Amino acid sequence: MAAPRKLSMKQRYAALTHDLDWDFSYVDNAEAYPYTTFEGIKIHDWSKWEDPFRLTVDAYMKYQAEKDKRLYAVLDSFAQGQGHLSLADAKYLNAMKLFLQGVTPLEYQAHRNFSFLARHLNGPGPRFAALCQSQDELRHAQTEIHTLSNYNKFYGGFHSWHHQHDRVWYLSVPKSFFDDAVSAGPFEFMIAIGFSFEYLLTNLLFVPFMSGASFNGDLPTMTFGFSAQSDESRHMTFGLEAIKFLLEQDPDNVPIVQEWIDKWFWRGYRLLALVSQMLDYMLPRKVMSWKEAFELYFEQQMLGGLFKDLEYYGIRPPKHVQHAIDEKEILSHQVYWTLYQFSFAAAFNTTTPDSEHLQWLAEQYPDTFDTLYKPLWDKASRMVEGGGRHFARALPQLCQTCQIPMLFTEPGDPTTICQRHSIYEGERFDFCSDGCKWIFDREPEKYVQAWLPVHQIYMGNCGGPTVPDVLAWYGLQPGDNGEYAGSQEALDWAAWHTTSHAPAPTPVAGN
Ligand code: FE
Ligand code: ZN
DSSP, X not given: OOOOOOOOHHHHHHHHTGGGOOOOSSSOHHHHSTTSSTTOOOOSOGGGSOOTTOOOHHHHHHHHHHHHHHHHHHHHHHHHTTGGGGSSOGGGHHHHHHHHHHTHHHHHHHHHHHHHHHHHSSSHHHHHHHHHHHHHHHHHHHHHHHHHHHHHTTSSSOTTHHHHHTTOGGGHHHHHHHHHHHTSOHHHHIIIIIIIIIIISHHHHHHHHHHHHHHTTOHHHHHHHHHHHHHHHHHHHHHHHHHHHHHHHOTXXXXXXXXXXXXXXXXXXXXXXXXXXXXXXXXXXXOOOHHHHIIIIIIIIIIIIIHHHHGGGTOOSOTTHHHHHHXXXXXXXXXXXXXXXXXXXXXXXXXXXXXXXXXXXXHHOTTTIIIIIHHHHHHHHHHHHTTOOOOOOSOOOBXXXXXXXXXXXXXXXXXXEOOEEEEETTEEEEESSHHHHHHHHHSHHHHTTXXXXXXXXXXXXXXXXXXXXXXXXXXXXXXXXEESTTSHHHHHHHHHHHOTTOOOOOOOTTO
16 A cells, blocks of 8 residues: 655645535535525635634644633632632722623624534635634633632622623623624624624723733633633634635625624724723723723724725725724713713622822823813712712613613713714614714614613513612622622622731622
8 A cells, every 4th residue: 555645734734624525416505505695795716715723623622621721720729719809909890790791691692603604604614713713702601601700709790690681781782782793694793793893893802801800910810811812813813814705705795894894893892882991990900091992902903004904905994983083082981970870770889989090090081081070070079978979860861773871972072962863664763973873774674673771671671660670670689789889899808808817708698
């Protein structure tokens, strides 16, 4: 027998992966892949979409298992050594509550839809890349749940995140964002999640959370972040590969892709409003301001880098990008001020910034903070001193598209609330911005179906007519919500840190 021919790495990879693909003899392609034509995208040659990772299932599993082993070793030793006591402050965990309630369920949704793509994309290269990403996303959901479950023993707000994701008002913002993506076609999903979310905006989401974790003593979350990072770089490559493939296959794809970029940039950017306040208000030890993060990760890297490259294909920067740039001075303050007033109905707590924090905010936002927002916090502090911590008890109007309360202001006028509306089939729908109105007007039949938490409360679908009814339906337990100062969490934290003979932390009842 002749000696086996030695294959190059590339040939070997091809032989083990996409060369195993076959053409159907008894069914035509349109029947086998029914979802890749209705969006109007024209593909002439699926083999041009190469899987850039050169991974086999075997290598993928080994590599992921190694990373899991390292992560779980850190989780174990952190739990055994009461590592949570060395966090910067218990307040820090509000950011992680928001992450677990808002982002982790999206990882699971991503897992589901990438496994759909792993079946329904025509080419073997993209199908395999989608399969790997599907597995990654499932692993992210699981490792995040395990990483943060340690805190559930000692702190509020971690016990019912999954239940809350489907019900609580501020969590309908991330939930409806992802529902919008998974109910779109496969190519729009790739542009929405693979490109806009994983490529364009991912650094604005993950870097702040993971650097926030490392700055604030949260070793498990930081380790999870490192463990996810190599997956993330594959996902970014996949997203970029997807957009270039679509643009190269047919010039008719360009205007369709452009509209998707316009839509999903604005959807993603509105979602990041939650991150902006996390950076500027929730983290006890600051990483960078929202404004700095936006300038670095979006304006410099994306507008100044990526979109220069995409110009070649006839793609221009997203339609409402200037509005986002203009908002960087005011966004986080408007969002946290709203959360501060409504945190009696949230599974995290809020508090007024102390003088050091106010000083930092003034330095980061010299043009807006002292004139526009410091007076609000001074007033809030005076009310607290007078014994009347202020909560807003009326329900806010929500934007029909992004589902965020109407808290954003007119472009160029930070003291007037921005409100847009459209009439569709005789009914009026309201929006927070030109971007959200534009998205609605493209597909009104989709957005009229939005499950708006405030409307649902008024319709009697959220447990009953009173605040306690709704909070019970949300699954909130005493200590989850409201003001941080004087909360059970703050009292426990102080007791655990005042004396070297402090009682060992005991798990929170009911968790
Ligand atoms: Fe993920
Ligand atoms: Zn909106």
